[in-house]
Amino acid sequence: MSVSIKTGIPDIFFLPEWAEAYESQDDGVAVSxxxxxxxxRIHYPFIKRLVPGTTAYFDTITPFGLNGPLITECQPGHEKDLAAAFDEAFQQYCTDNRIIAEYIRFNPWVGNIEHFGEFYGIDKRGIAMYVDLSAGDYFMDEFKSGTRQQVRRALKNGVTIEFDFTGETLDDFCRIYELMAKRNSIPEYYLFSRSFLEESFRKLAGKQFIINALHEGKRISTALMVHHGDYLHYHLAANDPAYFKFAANSLVLSEACRWGVDNGKKQLHLGGASTEPLYRFKGGFTKTEPLDILTGKKIRNAAVYEKISRAKVAADPETNTAHFPIYRG
Structure with a gap:
């Protein structure tokens, strides 16, 4: 008899405590x-949300980040069979729990779309960039020459680095993050209160930390890093625009890579790039090809979904009917 292959939870975004920490971002309740x-076996974290305008229907979205259903144990060669059985079981779960629609942000480095993608309508929503920390000398092998010069410039200008593993520097993190958010008109979805971040340090103890860059004792650049297993993530970051000339954010990322290597991480994920300047900045730290961010959507109760969507469009002709689910457009 073949023995099941057990993989466990490979990345922080799949952990139940991650979903619990970020459930309020999607105005719902974390469910595993x-x-x-x-x-x-399959583990599937998601956020269950009340459908707007109803009192008894729900939809689901995966927690902030990239995750979705995950095979944690499987008989070799039977991944697709297991995924098909899961889809059938989850359909029954949705029926029993009055869930009418499901939205998944798949995890491209774990690659769970390989097993589950055929059961969903798939859209590309951008790219995910990362640094290969197993490349040997990341500074020379992954960083481009311009980025190496920026790191050296920060050091030459006297920029120093500190690590905060408990959240004691959250006041400065929030101060700098708010400066960045106002300057770049960051959507509300990506804004986090100090109390939210403080609570996340409790729920994700040992799995996140802040890297700060200082100039003459003042914190001028900051990044909230999260990690689990082989993966380290550049989760939230900001820079004081008054100190851009010091290239402190480049030093922050370089030191994040150093921490990752020292702690056995294989990849440092930089996230996406919604603007050309951000793409150029992140692209300077990696020579690897970016990964596609793919999302999955599925209607679990067509009759109710169509009824609610038609009512939304009738009440608001400016509804974005390309959005999924339509009634949230």
Whole structure:
């Protein structure tokens, strides 16, 4: 008899405590659907949300970040069979729990779309960039020459680095993040209160930390890093525009890479790039090809979904009907 391959939880975005920490971002409740089958096991964290304008219907979205259903144990060669059984079971779960629509932001480095993608409508929503920390000398092998010069410039200008593993520098993190948010008109979805971030340090203890860059004792650049397993993430970051000339953010990322290597991480994920300047900045730290961010959507109760969507469009002709689900457009 073949032995099941057990993989466990490879990345922080799949952890139940991650969903619990970020459930308020999507105005819902964190749920973990655990599917056990003779072929293996699947773990699926999601946020259950009340459908607007109703009192008894729900939809789901994966927690802030990139995750989705994940095979944690499987008989070799039966991944697709297990995924098909999961889809059938989750459909019944949705029926029983009055869930009418489901939206997934798949994790491109774990690659769970390989097993589940065929059951969803798939859209590309951008790219995810990362630094290969297993490349040997990341500074010379991954960083481009211009980025290496920026790191050296920060050091030459007397920029220093500190690590905060408890959240004691959150006041300065929030101060700098707010400066960045106002300057770049950051959407509300990406704004986080100090109390939210303080609570996240409690829920994700040992799995996140802040890297600060200082100039003459003043914190001028900051990044909130999160990690689990082989992966380290450049999760939230900001820079004081008054100190751009010191290139402190380049030193922050360089030191994040150093921490990752020292702590056995294989990849440092930089996130996406919504603007050309951001793409150029992040692209300076990596020579690897970016990964596609792919999302999945599925209607779990077509009759109710169509009824609610038609009512939304009738009440608001400016509804974005390309949005999924339509009634949230």
């Amino acid at each position: 659907f655990e599917f056990a089958h003779s072929l293996g």
